[in-house]
Amino acid sequence: xxxxxxxxxxxxxxxxxxxxxxxxxxxxxxxxxxxxxxxxxxxxxxxxxxxxxxxxxxxxxxxxxxxxxxxxxxxxxxxxxxxxxxxxxxxxxxxxxxxxxxxxxxxxxxxxxxxxxxxxxxxxxxxxxxxxxxxxxxxxxxxxxxxxxxxxxxxxxxxxxxxxxxxx
Numbered sequence: 001x002x003x004x005x006x007x008x009x010x011x012x013x014x015x016x017x018x019x020x021x022x023x024x025x026x027x028x029x030x031x032x033x034x035x036x037x038x039x040x041x042x043x044x045x046x047x048x049x050x051x052x053x054x055x056x057x058x059x060x061x062x063x064x065x066x067x068x069x070x071x072x073x074x075x076x077x078x079x080x081x082x083x084x085x086x087x088x089x090x091x092x093x094x095x096x097x098x099x100x101x102x103x104x105x106x107x108x109x110x111x112x113x114x115x116x117x118x119x120x121x122x123x124x125x126x127x128x129x130x131x132x133x134x135x136x137x138x139x140x141x142x143x144x145x146x147x148x149x150x151x152x153x154x155x156x157x158x159x160x161x162x163x164x165x166x167x168x
Contacts, residue, residue, distance in 0.1 A: 002030045002031055002032040002055055002056055002057050003029055003030050003031065003056065003057065003058050003059070003129055004024055004029055004030070004031040004032075004057065004058070004059050004060070004061060004122075004125050004129075005031065005032055005033075005034075005048075005052050005055075005057040005059075005060045005061070006020055006021060006024075006031055006032070006033040006034070006060075006061045006062075006063075007033075007034055007035075007036055007048065007060060007061070007062050007063070007070065007074065008033075008034075008035055008036075008062070008063040008064065008070070009035070009036070009037050009038060009039075009063070009064045009065070009070045010035065010037065010065070011035055012065075012087075013035075013063045013064070013065065013085075013087050014035075016063060016085060016087060016116045016117075016118040017033065017061070017063045017085065017118050018118070019118035019119040019122070020061050020063075020085070020118040020119065020121050020122040020125075021033055021122070022119075022122075023118075023119050023122035023123060023126075024122045024125070024126070026143070027122070027126050027136065027139050027140065027143065028136070028139060029122075029125075029126060029129065029136070032055070032057070034048065036048055036070075038064075038069050038070045038073050039067075039069065045070075045073065046077065049073065049074050049077040049078050050077055050078075052078050053078065053079060053080065057078075057080075058080055058081075058128070058129055059080060059081045059082070059083065059125040059128050059129060060074045060078055060080075060081070060082045060083070061082075061083045061085060061118075061121045061122065061125055062074045062082055062083070062084055062085065062110075063084075063085035063086075063087055063118065063121075064084070064085075064086070064087060064097060064100075064101070065086070065087035065088070065089045065094065065096075065097045066089055066091075066096055066097060066100075067096070067097075067100055068084070068086060068087075068096070068097035068098075068100035068101050069100070071083075071084030071085075071101050071110045071112075072084075072100075072101065072104050072108060072110055074110075075104065075108045075109060075110045076108050081111060081125075081128050082109075082110050082111065083110070083111045083112070083113060083121045083124050083125055084101035084102075084110040084111065084112045084113070084121075085112075085113055085116070085117055085118055085121045086098040086100075086101050086112065086113075086114075086115045086116075086117075087115070087116060088115050088116050093115070094115035094116065095115070097115070098112070098115055111124060123140075123143075126139075126140055127140060
C-alpha cells in the first residue's frame with residue numbers, strides 16, 4: 001500500500017522528482033508517482049488528491065514550477081502533510097515557484113524544501129512517517145550514520161593526500 005504520493009505538473013519535473021522516488025526506495029517506503037497538471041486537467045487532479053487518503057497515502061510530495069499551484073491545491077484537498085518542491089525554471093530560476101509554495105494562506109500549510117530539492121522532500125516525508133514507525137526511524141538513523149561516515153572518509157582522504165591531489 002502506498003504511503004507517499006509523488007505528483008508533479010509536468011514530465012519536465014521528473015528529473016528532480018525521481019530523486020524523491022529513489023530516496024523513498026532506499027528507505028524502503030512505498031510510493032506512487034504520477035503527472036497531473038492542476039491547470040490543464042483540474043478534474044483529474046481533484047479526483048487524485050481526494051482519493052489519496054483512501055489509498056493509504058500519508059504524505060504527498062508535490063513538485064511544481066512557475067505559478068506552482070499544485071502543492072497548495074494538494075494541501076487544500078488532502079488532510080495530511082504536503083511537502084512542496086519548487087522547480088527551477090528558465091525565467092526566474094525557480095524563485096517564482098518557491099515564493100508561490102511558501103506563501104500559502106493561513107490554514108493551508110505546505111512544508112517546502114529548496115528549489116529542485118526532491119531528495120530532501122523524500123527525507124522529510126520519511127521523517128514524518130517515522131514518528132509512528134520505529135523500523136523506518138531505524139533506517140533513517142542508519143542513513144544519517146552512512147552520511148557521517150562518507151564525510152569522515154573524505155576528510156581522511158584529504159588529510160592523507162592534500163587538497164591539490166584530492167582535486168585531481
